[in-house]
Amino acid sequence: MSKISAFFIAFVMFLSYQANVHAEEQPQPEVISEAACLLDTETNAVLYNKNADVKMYPASLTKIATAIYAIEKGDLDSVAVVSGNAVRQDGTRVYLVEGEQLPLKMLIQGMLINSGNDAAVAIAEHLDGSVEAFSAKINEYLKTKVGVQNTHFMNPSGLHDENHYTTALDMAVITNYAMKNPIFAEIYGTKKLWWEGQSWKTNILTHHAMLKGEFPYSGIIGGKTGYTSQSKQTLATTADNGKIKLTAVVLKSEQKQDKYRDTAVLFDYGFSGYQHSILNRNETFTSEQQEFFPKQDTVITEDLAGTVKKVNDSGLLTIENHNGQLLQSVQLMSKKETEHASVSQLSDGKKKIEKEEQKQGLDAVNSVYGVLIIGAALIIITAGRKFAKKV
Template sequence: MRKIAWMMTLIVTMNAVLVSTAQADSREESLQIKSDSAIVMEASTGKVLYEKHAKEPMYPASLTKIATAIYAIENGKLDDIVTVSGNARKVDGTTVFLEKGEKVRLKKLIQGLLINSGNDAGIAIAEHLSGDVKSFAKDLNIYLKEVIGTEQTNFENPHGLFDENHVTTAEDLAKITQYAMKNDVFMDIFSTKEMDWHGKTWDTTIQTHHKLVKEEIPYKGVTGGKNGFVSQSGYTLATTAERDDLKLITVTLKSNVVEDAYNDTIKLLDYGFENFTTSSIPKGTTFTFEDQQYATPEKIVYTHAQNDKLVEKVEVNGVLKMMNQDGEAVDTFQLDEIKKDKPAVAARSSENQPSAASIVMERFFSSTYLSIVFFIGVITIFYFQVRKLRITRRNRDKFYF
C-alpha cells in the first residue's frame, strides 16, 4: 500500500507540473483583452509580441494625429509661421481655440495637436503643408505607405473625426508609432504632460489627455501616448513604454468603456515586460561558415522570450539565424561576406553551432517534453506494481485454500 500511495503522489505532482506548463503556454490567450483590436510591439525590432485582430480595419479617432504629427515634423519647417483659416476655426471637437487669421508657429501647432488633441491645429497644419485637407490626406497616405510601410491605412483628414473611409489597423498604427519614435522632436512632444499655451484669445496650460502619460494612472516606464474617441470608434489608445533595453508600443482600438482601454494597455505592457527581453550583437562581429567568414554590417538587435536559450547558427550565403531550444528561428539576419584578403578578428565558427540533431534532442529533453515522458513512465510503473500485488494476493489465496 505504501508503494501505491507513493505512486499516486508522483502522479499528482506530475499532473501539477503539466498543468503549470500549460498555463504558462496559454498566458497569451488568457490576457482577456476587451478592446476589439489590440497589439503590443517591441519598438527596436518591430517584433509583434501579441495581437488581437490587429490587421482588421478600424476607426482610429485621434490616434490619426500621430501620423499627422510625424508627417508635419519631417515635411514642414518647424519655425514656419502658419496663418489659421476659417475652416480651422470652425472645426468640431477638441480644439486649442485658434482664431481666424491668427499666426502660429508650425511646431506650436504640432504641440497643440498631440498634447491637447486640437482638431483646429490639425486643419491648420494640413492647409499649410498641402493647401487643403483633401490634398493633405492624399500626401499623408502616400507617405505612410511608401515611407513607413503601412498596408491597410487610408486617412481622409488630419485629426480623426469620423469618416467611413477613414480607417487603419492596430498593426499599422504600431508601425507608424514605431517610426515616429525615432524622431526626437516627436518623442519630446509625445511625452509632454503639460505646457503653457498663449494664443490670441486663449491663455492656459494644456495637458495631455492620456492618463498614463500624465500619471493619473501610475505605471513605471511610460514614455508617451495619445488617446482618442468618437462614437463610431469607441475609445482608442496608443502608448509607449521602456524598461531596461525593452521598448514597447501598445495600441488598443474600440473599447466601449474608457477604463477597459487603459486596463487592456496595462495588461499588454505587463505581458511584454514580464515575458520578453532584447539582446544584441555588436557591429563587426565575425562568424565562420565552412571556410568563409562573415560580419555583422551593423549592430544586430533581436527580441525573444526571456526563457529562450538561443544559439547562433550561420548558414550558406551568410544567413545568421537565432535558434531557440525548440529549433525555431527567433530572428534571421543577413551578414556581410568578408573578402579573404582581409584579416578576420574574433570569428565565431559555425562548427561551434549546434547541429539540427542536437537541437531536436534539446527540444526532446526540454521541460515540457520531459514531463510528458516522465508522466508516461510513472503510469507504466504504477500499472506493473498493481499487477504484481494482484498476482501476490492470488498466489496467497491459493496457498491457504
Template sequence: MKKFYLKYVLIAFVICSFILPKTMEVDAAANIENKNLQIYSEAVVLIDADSGEVLYEKNSKEKLPPASITKIATAIYAIEKGNINDLVTVSENARNVDGTRVYLEAGEQVPLKKLIQGLVINSGNDAGVAIAEHLSGSVEQFTEDFNEFLQQEVGVENTHFSNPHGLHEPDHLTTAEDMAKITQYAIQNQTFRDIFQTSELKWDGESWDTTLINHHEMVRDKEYEGIAGGKNGFVQEAGFTLVTTAERKNISLIAVTLNSMYSQQSYDDTITLLDYGFEHFETDLVLKNEKFTDGFDHSFLVTEETSFTKRKGETIEKEVSPSGELIVKGEDQRIIKEVELDQVENKVKNEQMKSEIVTNEEVVNDKKEDLHLSIIVPTAVIIGLFISLLFYFQVRKI
C-alpha cells in the same frame, strides 16, 4: 489507372514534405508566446518598439476607425516634411472645425511646432487643419500627400486617412498593427518623442491662455512605471482608442487598443498588455560588424545592428545558414530572427589565384585542354552508344 493516381499521390506527398516544415517554422517564429489574455477591446496589438516583433495580438489586421490617434501620424508627417519654426497663418476653415480645439483664431500666426504640440497634447482638431493647409494648401491635397507618405515611407498596408485629425469619415480607417508601425516609426524622431511624452504645456494663444493637460491619463499621471508617451481618441463610431509607449531596462513596448466600449476598458487592456510584455520578454542585439563562421570556415560580418526579441532569460543560438544568413534561434529551436550577412573574402588567396592565372601559361593551357576533354569525351561516348544501338536494331532485323 490505380498506378496513375498512386504516382500523383506520391508527388503531392513529396511537395508537402518540403512545404509544411517551412510553414510550421514561420508560425513558430511569429508566436513567441501563446497566451490568452483577458482583453476587451475589439482589436489590440503589443510590439517590441525596437525589433518590431509582435508579442501579442487580437484582430490586429482588422480595419477600424482610429479617432484622434490619427494625430500621431499627422504629427510625425508635419515634423519630417515641414519646418517646425515656420509661422502658420490660421484660416477660417481651421478655426471653425468641429470637436476638441485649442481655440485658434482666423488670421492668428502660430509656429508649426506649437500647432503640433496642441494637436498631440490637447488633441486640437483646429491645429490639425491648420497644419494640413500649411503643408499642402488644402486638407484634400494633404490627405493625398499624407497617405503616400504613410504607405511608402512608413510601410503601412491597411490604412487610409481622409483627414488630419480623426473625425469620423467612412473611409478613414486603420488597423492596430499599422498604428503600432506608425508609432514605432514616429518615436525614432526626438522632437516627436519630446511632444509625445509631455504631460502639460503652458499655452498662450490669441484668444486662449491656459495650461494644456495631456488627454492620455497614463502620460498625465505617470503612475505606471516606464510610461514614455501616448495618445488617446474617441468618436462615437470608433469607440475609445489608445496608443501607449513604455520602456524599462530590457525592452521598449508599444501597445495599441481599438474600439473599446469604455475609456477605462482601453486603459485596463493597455496595462494588461504592457504587464505581459515586461514580464515575459526582453530585447537583445546582433551588433554591427559582429563576425560569424559557417561549417566550411567561411567568415561573415553583420551589415547593421539588428534588434530581436526573446523570452526573458532565454539562451539563444546563432548559426549561419547555407544561404549565408545569420539564424537566431530560441531554446526550443524556433527561429527568432534572420539577419543579413556579408561574406568576408580571403584577399590573400584571391590575389594568389589571380596571379597564377595571369602568369602561368601552362596552367591556362592545361585548363583549356581539360575543358576540351570534358566536352569531347562525353560526346564521343554518346555517339558510340547511338551507333551501337543502330547496329543492334539492324542485326535484329536480319
C-alpha cells in the same frame, strides 16, 4: 551520498523546475479591446497581436502620423495662418481664431497634447495647401517612408470617414517610427503645457490617463488617446522599464477604462517576458551549404522562456518565441557573396593600380619626349641665331 546533500540537490532541482514552468507558461494577455498590438519600440518585434492586421478606425491616433509628417516636412519656426475651415472643425479644439498666426511647432503641440482638430487642419493647410492635398501626400509618406501598407487617411485629425482607416500593427509601427525623432518624443510625452493663443490662454493637459498618472503605471513616457462613436476608444502608449521600451496600441474598446487596463496587461506581459540581446556580427548561421552573418551588431528581442533562430536559403533570419510566434526578421549577408565581393574589390584594386602604373609610365615617357623636344628646339634656335649672325 548524505541525506542533507540529497535533499539539497532535490531542492535545487525543484526550484529550477518551478522557474522553467513559470517562464514557459507565462499566460497570453487577456485583452478586451477588439484589436491590439504590442511592439518592441526599438526593434519593431511583435510580442503580441490580436486582430492586429484588421482594418479599424483610429480616431485621434491619426494625429501621431500628422505630427511626425509635419516635423519631418515642415519648418517648425514657420508661421501658419489659420483658416476659417480650421476654425470650424468639430470635436476637441484649441480654440483657434480665423486669421490667427502661430508657429508650426505650437500647432503640433496643441494637436498632439490637447488633441486639437482645428490645429490639425491648420497644419495640413499650412504644409500642403488643403486637406485633400495633405491626405494624398501623407498616405504616400506612410507607405514609402514609414513602410506601412494597410493605412489610408482622409484627414489630419481622425474625424470619422469610411475611407479613413489603419490597423493596430500599422499604428504601432508609425508610433515607433515617430519615437525615433526627439522632437516628436518630447511632445508625445508632454503632460502639461502653457498655451497662449489669441482667444485661449490656459494650461493644456494630455488626455492620456496613464501619462497623467490618473491610471498609475510605472515607466509611461508618451501616449495619445482617441475616440469617435464609430471607432470607440483607441489608445497608443509607449513605456520604458529601463531595459526595454514597448509600444502598445489598442483599438475599439467600449469603455474608456478598458483601453487602459488592456495596455497595462500588455506591458506587464512584455516587460516580464522579453529582453534585448545583441546579434553579433561575428555570429554565423548555416542554411544547407551556405553560411550567413549579420551586416553589423544588431539589437534583437528575445523571449526569456526561449528563442529559436532560423535562417533560410536567402539569408533571412527569423526569430521566434518559445511558442513558435514570429517576433522579428533580420536580413543577413552571405559569406560566399562577401568573399566574392572582396575578391572583386581586390581585382578591381589591382587593375586600378596597374592602370595607374601604366599612366605613370606613359607620363614618364611623355616627360622624356618633352625634354628631348625642348632640347632639340633649343639647339635649332641656337644654330639659327649663329647662322643669322654669319649672314
